[in-house]
Amino acid sequence: MSFDVNIIREDFPILKQKIRKKDLIYFDNGATSQKPKMVIDRMNDYYNTENSNVHRGVHYLSQIATDAMEAARDKIKDFINAGSIKEIIFTKGTTEAINLVASSFGRAFIDKGDEIIISEMEHHANIVPWQMLCQEKDVKLKVVRINDDGSLNIEHFKSLLNKNTKLAAITHISNVMGVINPVEEIIEAAHNFDIPVLLDGAQAVPHVEVDVQKLNCDFYVFSGHKMYAPTGIGVLYGKEKWLTKMPPYQTGGEMIKDVSFEETTFNELPFKFEAGTPMVAEIIGLASAIDYMYSIGINNISKYEHELLDYATEQLLGIDGLKIIGTASPKAAVISFVLEGIHHYDAGSILDQLGIAVRTGNHCAQPLMKRMGINGTIRASLAFYNTKEEIDILVKSIDRVKSMLL
Numbered sequence: 001m002s003f004d005v006n007i008i009r010e011d012f013p014i015l016k017q018k019i020r021k022k023d024l025i026y027f028d029n030g031a032t033s034q035k036p037k038m039v040i041d042r043m044n045d046y047y048n049t050e051n052s053n054v055h056r057g058v059h060y061l062s063q064i065a066t067d068a069m070e071a072a073r074d075k076i077k078d079f080i081n082a083g084s085i086k087e088i089i090f091t092k093g094t095t096e097a098i099n100l101v102a103s104s105f106g107r108a109f110i111d112k113g114d115e116i117i118i119s120e121m122e123h124h125a126n127i128v129p130w131q132m133l134c135q136e137k138d139v140k141l142k143v144v145r146i147n148d149d150g151s152l153n154i155e156h157f158k159s160l161l162n163k164n165t166k167l168a169a170i171t172h173i174s175n176v177m178g179v180i181n182p183v184e185e186i187i188e189a190a191h192n193f194d195i196p197v198l199l200d201g202a203q204a205v206p207h208v209e210v211d212v213q214k215l216n217c218d219f220y221v222f223s224g225h226k227m228y229a230p231t232g233i234g235v236l237y238g239k240e241k242w243l244t245k246m247p248p249y250q251t252g253g254e255m256i257k258d259v260s261f262e263e264t265t266f267n268e269l270p271f272k273f274e275a276g277t278p279m280v281a282e283i284i285g286l287a288s289a290i291d292y293m294y295s296i297g298i299n300n301i302s303k304y305e306h307e308l309l310d311y312a313t314e315q316l317l318g319i320d321g322l323k324i325i326g327t328a329s330p331k332a333a334v335i336s337f338v339l340e341g342i343h344h345y346d347a348g349s350i351l352d353q354l355g356i357a358v359r360t361g362n363h364c365a366q367p368l369m370k371r372m373g374i375n376g377t378i379r380a381s382l383a384f385y386n387t388k389e390e391i392d393i394l395v396k397s398i399d400r401v402k403s404m405l406l
């Protein structure tokens with residue numbers, strides 16, 4: 001398909017809105033993306049015609065809902081090229097998926113004296129669950145340094161690997177800087193020590209094609225809402241060999257085979273990790289978002305977003321006093337910057353008055369802010385429905401911010 005951003009924008013009802021009497025310019029896609037009409041309609045259809053609880057019912061609606069949910073699982077399996085639907089666990093998001101692994105893998109495989117590796121550029125969701133586990137089990141948290149340009153210090157990563165390391169949990173793409181980590185090299189180096197690797201893919205799945213078998217990662221986690229799907233749905237991919245040995249994360253209905261007061265046996269994968277009624281509408285919405293992305297083409301998305309990223313980088317660098325945080329390549333379409341003499345919050349508030357939604361602050365990455373010697377950034381995270389014209393308006397608006405505040 002040829003890529004026409006004006007046609008694509010028609011698919012997103014929210015983009016037609018005026019915000020503060022201005023055309024909405026939405027550059028906060030890293031926090032959450034907007035949803036195409038196709039996804040919204042699919043979820044409405046589900047509630048209008050198919051709603052029922054899944055897996056337990058013999059009646060028609062329950063079977064339709066179960067089929068739709070399991071077809072969605074199959075689609076998600078193909079989306080990241082997992083080997084089997086047993087390896088696709090539904091969670092409410094990236095955060096819950098990481099907590100699941102920290103809790104369950106932690107209980108089964110991590111003990112006193114062991115080490116876990118994360119990096120300086122992690123989102124808090126990929127720091128705090130490990131930190132808690134380390135405190136509970138007397139385990140050491142090792143942190144990979146990053147270089148001044150925002151790239152991961154791969155040599156430092158390799159130097160941290162040893163026989164006590166039980167897991168490395170690293171982000172695929174930085175939510176602050178957009179820097180794409182050398183995940184293949186990370187995984188290969190870790191596997192040389194038989195160390196499993198969890199990749200936080202929250203910022204990757206909206207931008208690049210992900211193939212978990214090719215990557216050979218042990219766990220891959222992501223959220224639907226950052227890839228044009230609803231909130232409340234995320235995915236944990238885990239290699240079957242790990243998931244089989246891991247204990248349940250939560251317990252209750254759905255995840256059991258047999259329950260008596262003496263003993264409970266657990267359901268098979270993936271249901272062992274899905275206690276309670278699942279988020280059926282959201283799961284179906286995620287499958288619909290994948291169909292939508294396919295209709296544009298993941299490679300077309302990456303290519304167009306790269307053009308936008310290059311254009312935005314060039315234009316922003318032309319602004320006096322503006323510094324981009326994270327200049328390493330390769331990068332996905334996320335740009336963080338600071339403005340000399342201007343607090344990010346003040347800049348963000350004025351941009352909001354001008355109809356531009358950017359995110360300001362530490363982006364749930366306080367250790368990264370400390371490493372970069374700043375207390376926050378202004379972040380423009382782009383999606384394939386953004387345009388060069390919108391970037392031009394951002395650049396002009398930053399000039400306005402400067403003239404108002406300096």
Ligand code: PLP
Nearest residue numbers: 093094095123125175202203223
């Ligand atoms: N990891 C990264 C890299 C993120 O960017 C985010 C959200 O911004 C998360 C984890 C947490 O995602 P969620 O809040 O959807 O669980």
